[in-house]
Amino acid sequence: MERRKITYRLYPSKGQTEALGMLLRSHQQLYNAALEQRIDAWRRRRVSLSYQDQCKELTSLRAECPEFTVANCSSQQRTLRRLDIAFQAFFRRVAARGERAGFPRFKSLDAFPGFGFKSHGDGWRFTPGADWKHGRLRLQGVGTIKARGQARQAGEIKSCEMLHRDGQWLLSLTIECATIERQGGCAACGLDWGVESFATLALDDGGEHIVANPRRVAKAAKELRKAQRALARKRRGGKTRQRARKAVSRLHRRLANQRKEFLHQTSAALVARFAMIATEDLSIRNMTASAKGNAAQPGKNVRAKAGLNREILDTAPGAFLAMLRYKATEAGTEYIEVPTRKLKPSQTCPACGRVEKKPLRQRHHACPACGHTASRDGAAARVMLNWAMAQLASPGREPARQVETSADISPPATETPSMAA
Numbered sequence: 547m548e549r550r551k552i553t554y555r556l557y558p559s560k561g562q563t564e565a566l567g568m569l570l571r572s573h574q575q576l577y578n579a580a581l582e583q584r585i586d587a588w589r590r591r592r593v594s595l596s597y598q599d600q601c602k603e604l605t606s607l608r609a610e611c612p613e614f615t616v617a618n619c620s621s622q623q624r625t626l627r628r629l630d631i632a633f634q635a636f637f638r639r640v641a642a643r644g645e646r647a648g649f650p651r652f653k654s655l656d657a658f659p660g661f662g663f664k665s666h667g668d669g670w671r672f673t674p675g676a677d678w679k680h681g682r683l684r685l686q687g688v689g690t691i692k693a694r695g696q697a698r699q700a701g702e703i704k705s706c707e708m709l710h711r712d713g714q715w716l717l718s719l720t721i722e723c724a725t726i727e728r729q730g731g732c733a734a735c736g737l738d739w740g741v742e743s744f745a746t747l748a749l750d751d752g753g754e755h756i757v758a759n760p761r762r763v764a765k766a767a768k769e770l771r772k773a774q775r776a777l778a779r780k781r782r783g784g785k786t787r788q789r790a791r792k793a794v795s796r797l798h799r800r801l802a803n804q805r806k807e808f809l810h811q812t813s814a815a816l817v818a819r820f821a822m823i824a825t826e827d828l829s830i831r832n833m834t835a836s837a838k839g840n841a842a843q844p845g846k847n848v849r850a851k852a853g854l855n856r857e858i859l860d861t862a863p864g865a866f867l868a869m870l871r872y873k874a875t876e877a878g879t880e881y882i883e884v885p886t887r888k889l890k891p892s893q894t895c896p897a898c899g900r901v902e903k904k905p906l907r908q909r910h911h912a913c914p915a916c917g918h919t920a921s922r923d924g925a926a927a928r929v930m931l932n933w934a935m936a937q938l939a940s941p942g943r944e945p946a947r948q949v950e951t952s953a954d955i956s957p958p959a960t961e962t963p964s965m966a967a
């Protein structure tokens with residue numbers, strides 16, 4: 547059994563929006579009251595309240611104050627649980643020292659992220675449309691709300707979160723699926739991270755394929771920068787500043803959505819086409835460090851940082867590799883990380899193996915030994931492909947480090963829902 551999250555956008559009517567707002571306020575008040583109670587218990591009695599303590603209190607609170615019965619009881623328990631998790635994280639940070647402890651804070655209504663429900667049918671019911679495209683959410687005390695989005699596969703509905711962001715309501719469903727339906731391809735490729743393009747693939751039939759930078763993402767990034775500059779010019783506390791801030795947050799959201807959609811589509815397409823993908827062994831830490839580099843040893847991605855790729859590569863490599871990995875595991879595609887430090891793909895000739903240092907600005911590979919020519923990224927991708935193929939062909943040699951989806955790389959929170967209204 548595998549758990550997945552799917553996000554749908556909700557389209558509540560005016561009356562439903564009001565009802566949702568009331569629920570949100572009631573959960574926010576509960577959260578803050580429970581936080582205050584914990585602080586109080588500690589100050590007066592040096593007692594650390596537990597989640598169970600607060601659940602008991604909730605029962606009497608519901609009996610005494612009718613305003614707290616607006617919300618569903620098990621949903622309120624979930625809010626208490628969230629506070630409990632915030633405290634546990636705080637205690638962990640205190641124990642670990644070094645880190646800043648960050649005591650759990652009171653939350654304003656604006657900063658309050660939403661509320662959740664536990665068992666399907668207890669205060670809520672989601673009815674997906676055909677093929678899990680769109681659907682309807684019935685919510686206790688609110689009514690039936692239209693939902694738009696698309697799940698990649700069906701499953702048993704377990705729990706949900708109602709998320710309130712920038713005045714919009716999203717439904718994040720957790721479902722459980724028996725099998726993962728994903729078909730891997732049959733070709734093999736080496737993948738090199740782009741400098742001018744997003745990625746360059748060397749194919750096992752000798753060809754090359756370039757994954758271009760997504761124009762939509764670049765355009766969204768440009769608009770965001772423009773809006774940020776406009777915001778910086780606005781006078782503090784003014785009405786127009788408030789409007790400008792809203793515009794910035796809207797563009798942020800759009801950029802994030804488009805970036806995520808691009809990464810999902812690209813990783814899915816790669817896995818559908820290939821039975822084996824060989825790429826650089828790079829951790830996120832590595833990536834950030836190498837992006838900066840220094841004068842003597844400039845990082846591999848200096849140009850990428852400066853150029854169009856910046857907005858995508860800034861946050862994406864970790865996310866993209868995680869997507870590629872878990873999708874590869876689902877499809878049975880081999881995902882092989884090449885030891886780049888040892889192999890030096892960008893400095894090795896894929897035809898004869900000669901190693902020669904190439905400055906970053908040199909975008910072509912022309913081997914003085916054997917005369918082989920290729921693009922720089924294409925040559926690097928081919929070196930990685932060759933290495934991975936050799937590993938697969940002779941298992942007696944140093945084993946290829948085949949990465950499997952670890953528990954902490956869970957599928958991303960959203961399944962590229964169609965956010966368009």
Ligand SMILES: [Zn+2]
Nearest residue numbers: 895898913916
């Ligand atoms: Zn050569």
